[in-house]
Every structure is written in structure tokens, then in C-alpha cells.
Amino acid sequence: MKEKVQVSGGTGLSAKDVSSGKIFVTDDSLDCAYAWDTGVAVNRYLAELKNGRIIATECRKCKRIMLPPRLFCELCYVPSNNWVYVQDTGVINTFSICHVHWDASRIGEGEKPHLPAVIEIDGASEGMGIMHLLNEVEPDQIKIGMKVKAVWKPEAERTGSINDIKYFKPIE
Amino acid sequence: MRKVAMVGAGMTKFVRRALETPKELSYEAAKTTLDSCGLSLDDVDCVAHGTAPDAFDGIHQNGEYMACGSGGWNKPTMRVFVGGATGVHAIAHGWYHVASGLFDTCLVVCEEKMSSAMPHAQGFFLTIFDSITERPLQPNLLWIFALEMNRYMERYGYTKEDMALAAVNNKRNGLKHPASQFTDEVTVDDVVNSEMMAYPVSRLDVSPVSDGAAAVLLAAEPVARRLTDKPVWIEGVGWTLDTAYWATRDLSYPRYLDKAARMAYDMAGIREPHKQIDIAEPYDPFDYKALHHLEGLQLSPRGKTVELLRDGHFAMDGNMPMCPSGGLLGVGNPIAAAGTMKACELFWQLRGEAGERQVPGNPRLGVAQAWGDLMQVSSVVVAGI
Numbered sequence: 001m002k003e004k005v006q007v008s009g010g011t012g013l014s015a016k017d018v019s020s021g022k023i024f025v026t027d028d029s030l031d032c033a034y035a036w037d038t039g040v041a042v043n044r045y046l047a048e049l050k051n052g053r054i055i056a057t058e059c060r061k062c063k064r065i066m067l068p069p070r071l072f073c074e075l076c077y078v079p080s081n082n083w084v085y086v087q088d089t090g091v092i093n094t095f096s097i098c099h100v101h102w103d104a105s106r107i108g109e110g111e112k113p114h115l116p117a118v119i120e121i122d123g124a125s126e127g128m129g130i131m132h133l134l135n136e137v138e139p140d141q142i143k144i145g146m147k148v149k150a151v152w153k154p155e156a157e158r159t160g161s162i163n164d165i166k167y168f169k170p171i172e
Numbered sequence: 173m174r175k176v177a178m179v180g181a182g183m184t185k186f187v188r189r190a191l192e193t194p195k196e197l198s199y200e201a202a203k204t205t206l207d208s209c210g211l212s213l214d215d216v217d218c219v220a221h222g223t224a225p226d227a228f229d230g231i232h233q234n235g236e237y238m239a240c241g242s243g244g245w246n247k248p249t250m251r252v253f254v255g256g257a258t259g260v261h262a263i264a265h266g267w268y269h270v271a272s273g274l275f276d277t278c279l280v281v282c283e284e285k286m287s288s289a290m291p292h293a294q295g296f297f298l299t300i301f302d303s304i305t306e307r308p309l310q311p312n313l314l315w316i317f318a319l320e321m322n323r324y325m326e327r328y329g330y331t332k333e334d335m336a337l338a339a340v341n342n343k344r345n346g347l348k349h350p351a352s353q354f355t356d357e358v359t360v361d362d363v364v365n366s367e368m369m370a371y372p373v374s375r376l377d378v379s380p381v382s383d384g385a386a387a388v389l390l391a392a393e394p395v396a397r398r399l400t401d402k403p404v405w406i407e408g409v410g411w412t413l414d415t416a417y418w419a420t421r422d423l424s425y426p427r428y429l430d431k432a433a434r435m436a437y438d439m440a441g442i443r444e445p446h447k448q449i450d451i452a453e454p455y456d457p458f459d460y461k462a463l464h465h466l467e468g469l470q471l472s473p474r475g476k477t478v479e480l481l482r483d484g485h486f487a488m489d490g491n492m493p494m495c496p497s498g499g500l501l502g503v504g505n506p507i508a509a510a511g512t513m514k515a516c517e518l519f520w521q522l523r524g525e526a527g528e529r530q531v532p533g534n535p536r537l538g539v540a541q542a543w544g545d546l547m548q549v550s551s552v553v554v555a556g557i
């Protein structure tokens with residue numbers, strides 16, 4: 001059968017093409033700095049994390065109790081300014097065992113894998129998860145549906161950050 | 173609205189690192205497309221181009237900088253910019269330029285050069301996570317896919333072997349694509365035993381980083397009929413966004429795609445896509461995504477996709493070949509260009525011009541889809557002959 005697929009260009013380079021100096025390369029590195037104001041809703045979320053508590057907002061229309069808290073429900077597009085404390089326990093919705101750093105370099109010998117998870121927080125609406133980390137568990141023991149609880153930093157070390165929760169650990 | 177057809181298509185090879193600059197890659201794909209239908213830039217009324225994150229190139233307002241590579245000089249030119257969904261979204265974008273009656277022709281060009289980003293393009297995806305509630309956890313891009321894949325597998329009891337079947341299928345098809353960056357076939361064992369990156373994602377579950385470009389020329393009906401006796405009609409387009417609060421969604425089902433697909437099928441008058449569509453090009457940056465997206469595209473019942481895949485339903489000689497191009501897993505994944513490559517494949521397949529990898533039985537209707545950002549955006553195009 002006749003082929004009329006049109007392909008042109010896309011000349012592959014090898015590492016040697018570059019290292020030998022055959023191909024000229026111009027380098028630069030960007031260092032961008034930002035200071036993000038945390039906004040109306042998340043500012044209070046962080047303030048409560050500093051107090052060792054998790055707070056959510058409830059949508060006035062669909063009644064979803066949402067994490068992270070938000071000024072408005074993005075589904076109903078109405079205010080969601082009813083503040084509700086939720087638990088610092090939850091259920092693992094999904095997890096990963098990650099052997100790669102952010103820049104695609106591999107974790108070193110003896111270094112622990114990253115254990116990210118989506119955790120559905122007790123007291124929030126069903127399916128309302130936050131991304132956080134797991135610890136105090138062997139990676140091969142982690143299961144979807146496992147109950148977990150937040151392990152907080154000592155009060156004096158909390159700064160009003162999602163990292164005021166060090167990680168979540170399994171409870172029986 | 174006017175009927176719009178694809179009348180030409182072209183692309184560069186997809187390679188790990190290209191000698192060409194982004195502008196040069198765009199030029200190669202666009203010029204080849206124009207040549208394929210015997211047109212010059214003078215015949216082009218407007219340009220719709222796409223390149224995904226500025227951060228890959230390190231050039232702020234990259235679209236404007238790139239535009240002349242896509243033939244945008246002194247023409248109405250607009251950039252589409254929705255991450256991985258860009259390549260198909262740009263087709264929808266070009267479609268309404270022509271369907272509206274404002275322009276008779278539109279050159280759609282999508283490009284990505286990922287190799288400039290050091291040490292690895294993956295690092296630049298960090299900034300898609302929420303800057304306050306997620307980035308302090310030092311996330312890495314793979315997490316989000318691993319979390320989604322794990323949830324999808326758990327929901328239906330799928331195994332890693334099941335997911336690997338999609339990689340094997342697409343990579344096998346891709347070996348016959350003249351633009352593919354791969355030369356070797358892989359087996360399920362190869363995929364499952366490849367380096368574990370982020371459980372459940374192993375290295376061969378993932379498409380590679382690539383440089384490349386792809387383009388199509390769109391024309392209004394009378395122009396299209398003058399240019400070719402085999403116009404490939406854009407029967408429907410759809411695109412939607414889901415919430416950026418990705419961790420609060422049901423990760424086992426791509427809701428972002430459900431609505432985009434229904435929008436495109438409604439426009440195309442398709443009521444039973446699983447029976448009517450002959451060729452599917454679901455977006456497949458990861459093997460599980462091809463299957464997840466077949467479900468979102470309403471081409472496979474939720475949770476039954478692996479069964480159909482094992483039965484050969486999605487094989488080249490099956491009822492609905494999946495990714496006859498090879499997809500991102502089998503050709504390569506230069507982000508924005510990858511989706512457009514899928515539209516190019518529909519063009520070649522529906523005209524019977526795909527050569528060695530031609531789907532048998534004179535396919536008449538195909539769907540291509542792309543997806544991007546925080547598992548959030550999807551774009552769909554239905555094409556027919």
C-alpha cells in the first residue's frame with residue numbers, strides 16, 4: 001500500500017555531537033523568586049495548621065465540605081465561607097512509592113523513597129483528598145483504604161505551612 | 173457553521189534531542205504540510221499554533237517568538253497553550269477560525285523542544301502544582317501519574333501486566349511509523365521489569381521526552397474540494413476543563429474527557445461511539461492513560477477495557493485499533509506536537525495513506541484526543557471521510 005506520510009526534519013543529536021563541540025550550545029540559568037500571598041481562604045487554613053488543626057469550608061449550596069478551604073465553591077460558584085473543623089485522620093485514597101527526585105535523578109543508596117499519597121480527610125466530604133506524604137510505614141505495607149493520622153511538628157516549629165504536618169502514619 | 177476539512181499533514185521526526193531550534197522544527201512540519209497539498213504560505217489565511225510550557229524553552233512569551241516558524245508572519249496568528257492538550261486543542265482552535273466563515277484556510281502547527289531544559293524537562297512541571305498547599309511538599313511530576321494509575325488499577329483490579337499490554341500494543345505500532353524515535357519492540361515482561369520509577373509507574377510505562385513538530389492544513393469546504401478529492405472532514409471538536417483541585421476528584425475516571433468527548437460526538441452526530449468509531453488515538457503519555465482515556469472517550473465500558481484489549485478489540489486488525497500511529501509511547505512525546513501527530517494519523521489513515529501500518533477495512537471515522545495540566549484539560553477531534 002502506498003505510503004504518503006510526510007516527514008521532514010527532526011535531526012537527532014547524540015551526546016557526542018554536543019561533547020565533541022560539533023554542535024554549539026549556549027547556556028543560561030534562570031533564578032526566579034516569588035512571594036505568594038496565601039489568600040483569604042488558604043491563609044486561615046495555614047493559621048489553623050499552625051494551631052495543629054485542619055479546617056475546611058462548606059459550600060452554601062452543594063454542602064461539600066472542602067479541602068483545601070476555598071473562598072468560593074468552584075462547582076456552584078457561590079461563597080463557601082462556612083468554616084468547619086475536620087479531623088486530622090483519614091484514609092489513603094491512592095499512593096505511590098517514588099524512587100526518582102524532581103529532576104529525574106534517582107534516589108541514592110540507603111535513601112528512602114518518597115511516599116506521596118492522596119488522603120481523604122475524615123469530616124470532609126467523601127472523596128475530598130489532600131496530597132501529603134506517608135511515613136512510619138514500610139513501603140510494601142501501604143494499602144489503599146488504610147487509616148492514617150497526621151504527625152504534627154512540635155508547636156514551636158510550626159510556621160503556618162502544609163509542612164506543619166510532617167506526614168501521615170498508619171493507625172490500626 | 174461551514175464544513176472544515178484537513179487537506180494536508182506533515183511532521184518532523186520525533187527525536188530525543190534535535191539539532192533544529194523550535195522555530196526550525198515548526199518550519200519543517202509546516203512547510204512539509206503545505207508541500208503535501210501543493211500550497212504556499214500565501215494561500216494560508218491564518219495560523220493556529222501551539223507550544224506547551226514556556227519553561228521548556230526558557231523564553232517568556234514564547235508563542236510570539238515562535239510564530240514566524242509556524243508561518244505566522246503578517247497573518248492573524250493565535251497560540252494555544254493548554255499543556256499536553258495543546259496539540260488537539262489547536263485543531264479545535266483552527267477549526268473555528270474556518271468554520272466561522274472568517275477564514276478559508278488555517279495552518280495548525282504544534283511544536284515542542286524538551287531537550288533544552290536542564291537537567292531534565294520533568295523538573296519544569298513542578299510549577300504546575302498549587303504553589304501554597306502542594307509545592308512545599310516538594311512534589312515531582314511522576315507522583316501525580318503514579319497516584320492516578322494506582323487508583324485506576326485499584327478500582328478495577330487491574331495489574332501492572334494489564335497496563336503494560338497498552339505499552340506493548342502502541343510501541344509495536346510505532347515501529348512502523350517513519351517519525352518514531354524507537355527501534356525496538358518490547359514485551360509485557362520488559363515493561364513490568366523495567367526500572368521502577370514511582371510505583372506503580374515503571375520506566376517503560378512512560379513515553380519518552382522528545383523534540384518535534386507536527387502540522388495540518390484546514391480548509392473550508394469549497395477550498396478543500398478544490399485542493400483534494402479526499403478531504404478528511406473535521407466532524408466534531410470538544411474541549412473542557414476540570415477543577416485544578418485534582419486530589420478531590422475521582423481519579424479512576426477522566427471526567428475532564430467525558431464532557432469533551434460528548435461535545436465532539438454530538439457535533440458529529442455520533443450516538444454510539446463504541447460502534448461507530450473505526451480508529452482511536454487516545455492520548456497515551458503513560459500506558460494506563462491510553463486505557464483510562466478509552467473509557468473517557470466512551471469507546472470502552474469502565475473497567476472492561478483490559479478484557480477488550482486482551483481479546484484483540486484494540487489491535488490493528490481488531491474492531492477499533494488503538495493508536496495505529498504508535499501514540500506517544502510508540503512515536504515519542506514532544507508535548508504539544510504529540511496531539512497534532514495523532515490528528516495527522518487520522519488524516520493519513522482515513523485517506524488510506526498510512527503504508528505499512530494502514531488499518532485494514534477502509535476506516536471512515538476516527539477520534540484523536542489529548543490531555544494536559546493538572547489532569548485537567550482534554551481536547552477531542554472527530555474526523556471522517
Ligand SMILES: [Zn+2]
Binds near residue numbers: 059062063073077
Ligand atoms: Zn458547591
